[in-house]
Amino acid sequence: MVASDGRHVLCHLRGKKASAVVGDHVLWHPAESQGVIDQVIERRNLLYRQDETRVKSFAANLDQVLILIAAEPAYSTRQLARALIAAEAAGIPATIGLNKSDLHEPFQRAWDSLAPYRAMDYSVLPLCLRKADDTARHNLNQWCQNKTTLVLGPSGAGKSTLINLLCPDALAQTAELSNALKSGRHTTTGTTMYRVENHSGTFLIDSPGFQEFGLQHIAASRLQGLMRDIHRHAHGCRFYNCTHRHEPGCRVIAAITTDNEETSLDKERYQIYCELFMELSRPPVR
Numbered sequence: 001m002v003a004s005d006g007r008h009v010l011c012h013l014r015g016k017k018a019s020a021v022v023g024d025h026v027l028w029h030p031a032e033s034q035g036v037i038d039q040v041i042e043r044r045n046l047l048y049r050q051d052e053t054r055v056k057s058f059a060a061n062l063d064q065v066l067i068l069i070a071a072e073p074a075y076s077t078r079q080l081a082r083a084l085i086a087a088e089a090a091g092i093p094a095t096i097g098l099n100k101s102d103l104h105e106p107f108q109r110a111w112d113s114l115a116p117y118r119a120m121d122y123s124v125l126p127l128c129l130r131k132a133d134d135t136a137r138h139n140l141n142q143w144c145q146n147k148t149t150l151v152l153g154p155s156g157a158g159k160s161t162l163i164n165l166l167c168p169d170a171l172a173q174t175a176e177l178s179n180a181l182k183s184g185r186h187t188t189t190g191t192t193m194y195r196v197e198n199h200s201g202t203f204l205i206d207s208p209g210f211q212e213f214g215l216q217h218i219a220a221s222r223l224q225g226l227m228r229d230i231h232r233h234a235h236g237c238r239f240y241n242c243t244h245r246h247e248p249g250c251r252v253i254a255a256i257t258t259d260n261e262e263t264s265l266d267k268e269r270y271q272i273y274c275e276l277f278m279e280l281s282r283p284p285v286r
């Protein structure tokens with residue numbers, strides 16, 4: 001915990017029911033050389049995922065989330081879609097970062113594949129975090145200034161590399177990808193908040209790479225409102241309660257088959273919507 005005067009104090013939670021997550025604001029009192037948390041102040045927001053058996057909180061009171069993916073390891077469109085949906089549901093602005101622009105060919109492929117996300121107005125930042133120059137560092141500093149930013153993404157994308165770039169005192173551990181599989185090694189195992197150098201109100205949160213992103217806390221009927229491209233087409237369907245899967249007169253289905261590139265809906269994004277709709281419509285396993 002960081003006290004209002006900037007000191008770091010190791011705090012314990014009182015009682016079994018209480019729980020605090022990274023980013024929480026708390027009331028506490030000193031006890032010997034450490035501290036005790038008396039109360040977690042009501043959260044402005046909370047980003048979490050939920051599978052069938054448990055809830056996993058990432059962090060609270062966020063101004064923005066950076067979903068960091070990279071040219072290598074190849075990213076999963078489905079996991080990216082899920083992370084964006086969770087951020088939309090929590091009301092937290094999300095930016096996509098595509099790292100490792102020095103790996104030209106895979107970078108170009110990944111960049112092109114993100115076209116649907118640019119078309120739905122997510123900003124996609126091209127990054128080369130390992131070899132960032134002063135200008136790149138300055139731009140990133142500006143981007144996160146006076147904000148609390150959670151850095152989220154698959155293992156090996158470069159989240160801890162970013163933390164070390166902007167918070168050199170962090171000394172966050174990083175690791176090369178495994179050679180055989182070109183996948184990350186799950187180097188970071190906990191979620192940690194760091195203060196950005198020379199910016200007192202700027203915080204970055206490093207997190208462990210995620211593989212699965214359960215969205216069981218979201219009702220299937222809410223999905224269309226949380227996927228910007230589906231939402232854009234969902235007006236004007238014949239039925240007011242259209243689920244956009246098989247109904248006649250559906251504008252979403254019409255948008256996949258249109259030849260007009262400007263107004264068309266990406267087929268894979270539509271497929272992701274249908275898969276998620278099914279998944280979130282199933283009764284929970286008890």
Ligand SMILES: Nc1nc2c(ncn2[C@@H]2O[C@H](COP(=O)(O)OP(=O)(O)OP(=O)(O)O)[C@@H](O)[C@H]2O)c(=O)[nH]1
Pocket residue numbers: 099100101102103127128129130131153154155156157158159160161162173174175176177184185186187188189207208209210
């Ligand atoms: N080629 C290249 N490699 C990079 C770049 N940025 C980071 N890396 C490398 O990618 C590897 C993984 O980086 P990390 O920062 O450990 O990745 P992470 O997202 O924190 O991974 P986890 O902690 O496992 O979730 C390291 O070997 C980095 O040096 C880049 O811009 N280009």
Ligand SMILES: [Mg+2]
Pocket residue numbers: 159160161173174187188206207208209
């Ligand atoms: Mg890491």
Ligand SMILES: [Zn+2]
Pocket residue numbers: 234237238242243244245247249250251252253
């Ligand atoms: Zn419809």
